[in-house]
Amino acid sequence: MHTANSPWRKGLRLALSEQNALLENSFHPCHNPAMGKARVVVDARMVGATGHGIGNYVEDLAASLKDKDLPYELVFLLSPECPKASLLRSYEHHISPIKFLSAKEIFLLAPEIKKLKPDLFHSPSFSSLARYDFPVAFTVHDLNHLYFAGNFHKLYYRYLLLPALKKAKAIASVSETAAAEIDLWLRNYGEKRQVRVVPNSIRRLTGASAEATLTTHGLSRKGYFLCLSNPKPHKNTDFLIRAYSQARQENPNLSPLVLSTPGPSGGGILHLGSLPGSAIPALLSEARAFFFPSLYEGFGRPPVEAALAGTLPFAADIPVLREALAGVKEARFLNPTDLDQWVAAFRELGLKSPLPISSASQDWILRSYSLEQVALKADAFYREALAL
Template identity: 30%
Template sequence: MPLRIAVDLVFYTGRKGGTESYARGLFPVLAAAHDDFRFVGIGNRELAEQPPEWFPGEIVPLPVSGENRAAWAAAVALAVGPRARSLGADLLHCPSNFGPAVRLLPTVVTVHDILGTRHPEWVQGRLARGVQALTKATVRAADRIITDSQASADDVHELLGRPMADIDVIHLGVKPVDVLARSGERAGRPYVLAGGNRMRHKNFDGLLEAWALIPAAERPKLVITGSHGDDPLRPVVERLGLGGDVELREWVSADELAALYDGASAYAFPTLFEGFGLPVLEAMARGCPVIGSDIPVLHEVGGDDMAYFDPRDPAAIATAVRKVVGDPDAQAAMAAAGRKRAETFTWQRTADATAEVYRSMARTTARTR
């Protein structure tokens, strides 16, 4: 009989970035490539009204909004497990960091990162304590943990005490993209693309300080996407006198983002902490050279095919940007190498490894009955 797998989708709104990219990339491929699984999603009010086309199964909603972080986190901790059991699921997969506080059925949780535990100073106010408590309960209760990187696995082991034998490191994937090879100068004023939420660890303040250090005559435009509402970076841009050099954009569509990648001289990723760094692969897949932080997790993703800088040193960031943006030949070489590297990170590989986790858990459950 096929395994019936319940998937927590209470968090999903379509506007949360990497965790949602993971869900959209993983589950369609899992269902298409492995016919021994049947999926049911446990969703929120928004998904009940508009079920996502990419999910390979029925959506059974809980009466909470995915826009309310406290509500959906509480639902994951307390309600998703009972609902999965009532649906007759053989296994529950929670793909967005958090899972049930109490195990009611075999459960695997994908822990993309434990930012709130490693760096609670970067999580706002009382939210930090809640995130820490739920992360600890999640990791304790789950049968298995999937992490996107060895760096995240090391954090889960070191800070939360979960044995490495209980953790499966499964890198994320990226869809292959047909784009023209880059060559020569790009038309118009060159620009560098960056994107992400405005949490402190994304280090956009440091990137803007670096921009102010680039001589005006050779300063490229900087386009930063991903804000919601009033952008907290706007006062920083004004203070640094960069109003004519920086464009702050809200959340952009997939098509808009693709066009921005295609036109950019480089993608800048000045992060101080990540669980993986999916934007690095997304940029590489589109042939956009990547300039990013010299931190261990990005070496897992970018290898030798991106340029690195010290993210805490604006002068070092400025130097790296000037070097890449000022050298079209280097851009073309980095673009070609990056595309080749991105081709090795496929959702098929991610899905196959995840399927083996499911089957291993099923075998373990069968032996203990």
């Protein structure tokens, strides 16, 4: 909770006054080709030792455009926690002491960015600055804070993010569903903008051996259900636990439910907490089935990765997950507020094996979310923002 005198609220009040002082013509002019390659500074401070959805997205961008002949160059702003082996460190990069989504970034990040002489700054999230005089582009993954967060986040979106998007040189999101939602939100404030889709890349994951990973957590092949999520309310994991617990009362021999959330384990439920990326591939491929009951997503990466690993996903029946899994004919969709449907799914899996994911469905994922697709759309996004 943010109190009236917390640093966040004090910072927001200052940000609002400074944001109102910005002039429409305060940006540098568009890149002049005669000056050589344009410099696109990308915020990658969220990339650390543990997985981060937006961090994965930024690393996909970097991988998709690596070694391509482009009229611009990517420069990454990293945190000290960025792994030494990260592809981002093979680009020109600069280490920032300012933490991602901290109050300090609202006021102190812009001068740091300006030192890098950007022709464009790409914020791949809702992270916004109070005052800046360089062109900016955004990737807004979703609007979940407007629905599932407190008043502070609503004020942040209204008085920091919204004005920044109005001035942005280009705006992107990660799915057609999310792009349409952001477009509608902007239109509600009188702003008509094209919101491009620059998707995530989904590819076959590699990591620690399955045997070592399963042994570490006391699991067996195809002997557990899996949910990779976080404990935020819209992820709906408490609902999933209730459904599983009810099904297990009927069938005490039901395979355990493994979650990547913190909490006490027991009653067939195993909370593993935050997991290293190296453990994810084995956990996905060896699960009996994958469950994703989220009420809201901008894309919904985990069930797509599960399907590519050959594991049947049971996903919430919401438009964005229908879109993300459109070519996976085996995917099962359940109402995320109907407990009986999820109990029935666990009950069914206790009696028979789930369908395997066909090679056709896996090929669709690889085609639809390839690095080549990301490169094409990311390049168009940057060219629009740079007026190239």
